[in-house]
Amino acid sequence: MMRQRGMTLVELVMAIVIIGIAAAALYSAMASLAGRSADPMLRQQSVLLAEAYLEEILAQAYADPGAAACNQRLCFDDVLDYHNLDDQPPQDARGGVLNQLAGYRVRVSVSTGSLGAGAASVAARYVEVRVSDPTGAELRLGGYRGDY
Secondary structure: OOOOOOOOHHHHHHHHHHHHHHHHHHHHHHHHHHHOOOHHHHHHHHHHHHHHHHHHHHOOEOOOOOOOOOOOHHHOOEHHHHOOOEEOOOEOOOOOEOHHHOOOEEEEEEEEEEEOOHHHOEEEEEEEEEEEOOOOOEEEEEEEEEOO
């Protein structure tokens, strides 16, 4: 008597159904990943924008060096001048509008405090930069500027 080799029609149909279910699950997982594929790029642009603003602000003097007051970012000369800055679209340090980042919004707040305790304490200003991307996600980045 010969042994049968191969698959029956029922086994073949069951294999196709199982493979179809697995393919559908894999496709739905890939579709959800593809839908969020721009998120890391938006996040990275927000980080770079926040870092650029924070670096510019922390490079300024702690206190007003005595120059005349100015409402334009180009002539900001101390950290407190940036308090309540709200740029949409963002601008470069010279005041030029960055049209490529028109969907982003940058807000800055500066608060006064101190670092350390007792006699070793140093007057400082905490600068917080908040960047909102086109999807509405917000990134916060902060740093201290000491009076030294």
